[in-house]
Each structure stands twice: as C-alpha cells, then as structure tokens.
Amino acid sequence: MGIRDRWAAYMFDAAVVFFGNAIENAAQEQINVGGDEKPRYVAKYTLVQLLTPGFVIETDADEGDELPLSADGLLYDEVS
Secondary structure, X not given: OOOOOHHHHXXXXXXXXXXXXXXXXXXXXXXXXXXXXXXXXXXXXXXXXXXXXXXXXXXXXXXXXOOOOOOOOOOOOOOO
C-alpha cells in the first residue's frame, strides 16, 4: 500500500484483519432449511451479500451480556 507512517500502517493492518475476521465468521454461519427430520444446512449469507456496501450482519438480542460502558460496579485495583 505504500503507507510510510508506521502507526497508520499498523492501524490499517488491524482494520483489514478485523474486517476479514468478521466476513469470514459471517460466511461460515449456516441455517437449517430441512427441519428436524432431515436437517439440511445452507449458508446464511452469500459472499455477494457480505461484500455489498451498506449490508448489515444481523445480531441476536440474546447474544450475551452487553459490554460495560463504564467502570461502575467493576472491581479494580488502585495503583498509586
């Protein structure tokens, strides 16, 4: 890419890795279209969908606890 600033190059690399992991994980998701008797799994997303600008990967509301946005109620050590 020819990025001369080392920090910018590192951050660009991190963004590319993050994007690649998100796309790879979404591409591996499958759904059962055959039912309980004869399960048949197909890809949940196509590569065309995943690479279309503006496409948003669905998230379930029950995917776990929401990440804390502050330190309220968390245990931490004071450093002096």
